[in-house]
Amino acid sequence: MKITGRIAAALLTCAAxxxxxxxxxxxxxxxxxxxxxxxxxxxxxxxxxSLDWKSQFSYIEDIKDGxxxxxxxxxxxxxxxxxLDLVELYKTRKPGNVLxxxxxxxxxxxxxxxxSGLD
Numbered sequence: 001m002k003i004t005g006r007i008a009a010a011l012l013t014c015a016a017x018x019x020x021x022x023x024x025x026x027x028x029x030x031x032x033x034x035x036x037x038x039x040x041x042x043x044x045x046x047x048x049x050s051l052d053w054k055s056q057f058s059y060i061e062d063i064k065d066g067x068x069x070x071x072x073x074x075x076x077x078x079x080x081x082x083x084l085d086l087v088e089l090y091k092t093r094k095p096g097n098v099l100x101x102x103x104x105x106x107x108x109x110x111x112x113x114x115x116s117g118l119d
Contacts, residue, residue: 040073047074066113078118081110 030036037053044053053073060071068079076083084106087099105117 044073062113062115068109068113068115069118078106078109079112079114084110 030039040053041051044050044056048056048059050056056073059073060069062068063070066079067077069083070077071083072086076086078084084103087103087106090097091100091103102118108114109116109118
């Protein structure tokens with residue numbers, strides 16, 4: 001399932017926020033656009049078999065691996081807690097965002113392959 005529009009844009013923003021705010025002190029070196037692009041290409045190549053990392057942000061589907069929906073450049077999963085962590089972080093950074101309404105459902109499906117409340 002591909003989700004487009006506002007949800008995809010929100011996932012893009014959320015994933016970008018997560019990748020730029022979570023890391024180590026050495027992450028400051030990725031402020032240089034050329035180095036960030038190389039790093040993101042490496043991640044995208046490993047995770048998505050594509051160097052076009054920008055197009056991966058809007059990706060979301062159930063890949064039938066028992067982890068619910070898999071989304072974004074690094075495959076945040078609705079059933080493993082990492083998508084929940086991401087959306088909770090995004091809520092603290094941008095209160096009232098379009099993904100906030102999914103928090104109750106993400107909490108409910110955590111640890112399962114269910115899509116209940118996310119479709």
